[in-house]
Amino acid sequence: MTFNLRYASATAPHSWAERRPATRKLLLGESPHLIGTQEGLYQQLRDIEQDLGAGYAWIGTGREGGSHGEFVAIFYDTQRLAPLEYDHFWLSETPGTIGSKDKFWKRSERPGSPRMATWVRFGVRGTPSVFYALNTHLDNRSETARRRAATQIARFLTSRLDPDLPRIVTGDFNVPAAAGTSVYDTLLTEGHLVDSWTRAASRGEHLGTWHGYKPPVPGGARIDWILTSPDVTTSYAAINTASDQGRYPSDHLPVQAQITLPPPGPP
Numbered sequence: 001m002t003f004n005l006r007y008a009s010a011t012a013p014h015s016w017a018e019r020r021p022a023t024r025k026l027l028l029g030e031s032p033h034l035i036g037t038q039e040g041l042y043q044q045l046r047d048i049e050q051d052l053g054a055g056y057a058w059i060g061t062g063r064e065g066g067s068h069g070e071f072v073a074i075f076y077d078t079q080r081l082a083p084l085e086y087d088h089f090w091l092s093e094t095p096g097t098i099g100s101k102d103k104f105w106k107r108s109e110r111p112g113s114p115r116m117a118t119w120v121r122f123g124v125r126g127t128p129s130v131f132y133a134l135n136t137h138l139d140n141r142s143e144t145a146r147r148r149a150a151t152q153i154a155r156f157l158t159s160r161l162d163p164d165l166p167r168i169v170t171g172d173f174n175v176p177a178a179a180g181t182s183v184y185d186t187l188l189t190e191g192h193l194v195d196s197w198t199r200a201a202s203r204g205e206h207l208g209t210w211h212g213y214k215p216p217v218p219g220g221a222r223i224d225w226i227l228t229s230p231d232v233t234t235s236y237a238a239i240n241t242a243s244d245q246g247r248y249p250s251d252h253l254p255v256q257a258q259i260t261l262p263p264p265g266p267p
Contacts, residue, residue: 036135036170
């Protein structure tokens with residue numbers, strides 16, 4: 001699952017206190033093995049950890065460092081998955097610098113806030129399978145920043161990770177998942193990825209994944225994606241419209257995919 005949680009605000013009518021029960025109900029109902037989240041704040045993520053119960057843990061850091069700022073945290077089912085390695089990097093010319101963002105472009109092209117990625121190498125318990133998960137949230141303001149970030153992520157996937165291991169990339173990319181869109185094309189071609197939605201053997205209704213707490217729009221823009229390496233098989237993909245007594249968990253709809261990893265290669 002990829003899920004932009006909408007950061008925890010105290011302002012009604014869509015405060016985190018109001019939305020938390022709907023989020024709890026949705027996540028417990030679906031029980032994903034892996035959840036790439038965006039926008040979560042530290043206490044909000046702690047709330048979700050508590051609501052999911054002892055069978056889940058998460059990995060992440062605030063984009064401003066430590067517990068500060070929004071996270072691109074990855075939750076995982078601890079009975080199914082075991083983290084073997086993890087790290088974070090910032091979507092900038094200085095990816096190891098906490099809270100960094102590029103400032104050398106003209107103002108209209110600069111990112112509105114620091115952006116980052118979290119990645120984990122997971123083992124599948126009871127099996128020899130190992131895979132990578134990378135989760136991110138691209139800038140909402142600058143197309144230039146999004147394009148640069150897509151190139152950075154694609155290069156990271158192809159040059160820094162073990163090429164023999166499958167990978168899953170989740171995120172809010174703030175652009176439609178459509179051929180001809182620079183970010184989408186870059187991640188698919190240069191990142192050697194495929195779109196689980198289009199690759200799925202079957203799928204639910206195509207809806208816009210950002211709905212602003214209003215009724216979802218059929219055929220709207222899919223800006224929240226689950227991408228995989230081509231060796232991963234997607235049997236089903238869906239955009240989840242669950243609400244609790246009319247209350248949506250977020251202003252985004254979570255996107256889900258049921259996948260099968262390829263058989264592991266020789267040791």
